Amino acid sequence: MLSNKGGFKLFDIMGFRVSADWSWLFIAVLLSWSLASGYFPAVLGSGDGGFFLGLGIVSAMLLFFSVVLHEVGHSYVARQNGIRILGIRLFIFGGVAQMDREPRSPMVELKVALAGPAVSAALALGFFLISEILATGAFAAVTLFVARANLAMVLFNMIPGFPMDGGRVLRAYLWQRRKSYYDATKTATTAGRYVAYGFMGLGALMMLSGAFGNGLWLVFIGMFLNHAARSNQQYAEYRRWYDPVDGWHSKEMEPIDGRMSVQYFEEVVLPNSALTEFAVVRNGRAIGVVAADSVQRVPWFMRGLVRVADIAQPRRATSADFSRDPFNVSSRIQYKIYDRFGRLVDVKG
Numbered sequence: 001m002l003s004n005k006g007g008f009k010l011f012d013i014m015g016f017r018v019s020a021d022w023s024w025l026f027i028a029v030l031l032s033w034s035l036a037s038g039y040f041p042a043v044l045g046s047g048d049g050g051f052f053l054g055l056g057i058v059s060a061m062l063l064f065f066s067v068v069l070h071e072v073g074h075s076y077v078a079r080q081n082g083i084r085i086l087g088i089r090l091f092i093f094g095g096v097a098q099m100d101r102e103p104r105s106p107m108v109e110l111k112v113a114l115a116g117p118a119v120s121a122a123l124a125l126g127f128f129l130i131s132e133i134l135a136t137g138a139f140a141a142v143t144l145f146v147a148r149a150n151l152a153m154v155l156f157n158m159i160p161g162f163p164m165d166g167g168r169v170l171r172a173y174l175w176q177r178r179k180s181y182y183d184a185t186k187t188a189t190t191a192g193r194y195v196a197y198g199f200m201g202l203g204a205l206m207m208l209s210g211a212f213g214n215g216l217w218l219v220f221i222g223m224f225l226n227h228a229a230r231s232n233q234q235y236a237e238y239r240r241w242y243d244p245v246d247g248w249h250s251k252e253m254e255p256i257d258g259r260m261s262v263q264y265f266e267e268v269v270l271p272n273s274a275l276t277e278f279a280v281v282r283n284g285r286a287i288g289v290v291a292a293d294s295v296q297r298v299p300w301f302m303r304g305l306v307r308v309a310d311i312a313q314p315r316r317a318t319s320a321d322f323s324r325d326p327f328n329v330s331s332r333i334q335y336k337i338y339d340r341f342g343r344l345v346d347v348k349g
C-alpha cells in the first residue's frame, strides 16, 4: 500500500523499525500548531504562546507515539503468528504495520486486527486516569487530549469497513463463516468503500456548511480509504486466481500412489470414494491428476498392466476463464493438493 521510498527512519521498538513518511511531518506540524492555537488556549485560558506551542508539540508527540504503540500491537500479534513485519510506518493519516503477507486464517486475522485497538483502549484509559487523578493544569490538559485522541482512534478504527481494523474483524468473521477468503474480502472491502464514500459525502457537507478545513480533511481520508479498499479488493481478486487455497483451482483431491494399476484404481478406489479427481503421487510428489473417467481411455484388457502414473494429466488450467484474470498470472498458477484430512500433500506450480 505504501512504498518504502521517500521516508526516514525514526527508531526501533521491540524489534520493529519505525519510519515516517515525509507527509507525516506536515501533519505533525499542523497538529502541534492547531493544539497550540486552539485547544490549549481554550482549556487553559490566556497564557504564553511559546508555552502553548511546547504543549502542542509534546501532545502531538505523545499522540504519534500512541499511534506507533497501536501498530506495535498489530505487529506483535502478527509476529507471534509467523507473519514477518517489514516495519511500522507513520504517514499523513496515521500509521501502518507493513506485513509481508496477509494472515492465513480467520482467527489470526481477528487477533491481529483487535490487537491495535486494544492497545489504544488501554492507552486511552491510562491517560484518562492520569489526567483525572495525578495531573493538574497543563499536564492534565495534555493527558486528557491524548486520552481522547486514543479513544477516537479506537472508535474510528472499529468502523467495519476494510482496510480499517473493524473491516478486518468483519472479514475474519465472514471468512470463518463462509470459508472463503475471497468472498469475505470482497464484502469487507465493499463495506470499506461505502464507508469511504460516506466520509467523502460528510466531508463535502461540512465544507459547504463552513467547516472547510475539517471537511476537506474528511474528504481526503475518504479518498485514501477508498483507494486502499479498492486495491485490497484487486489483491483479493488476484489471490483468488493465484492462490489455490481459495480459488477455482482449489479442489479436494485424494492422493493415490502412482504405482497403482488402473484396474485397482477402477475396482477398489473409485467405488470407495466420492471424489472424481485424484492427485497421483510418486516418490512423495504429486505428478498429476487422474479423473475417474480417464479410466475409459485404457482398453479393459490393459488395465491390469497400466499404472495410474501413466495416465495422469499434468494439471493445466485449460478450463479457466482467463478473461477474468486481472493480473495475467494464469501462466504461473499454482495449486495445492490436500488430502481428505486437510493436510497439504503437495504444491504444483
Ligand SMILES: [Zn+2]
Pocket: 070, 074, 116, 117, 157, 165
Ligand atoms: Zn489498527
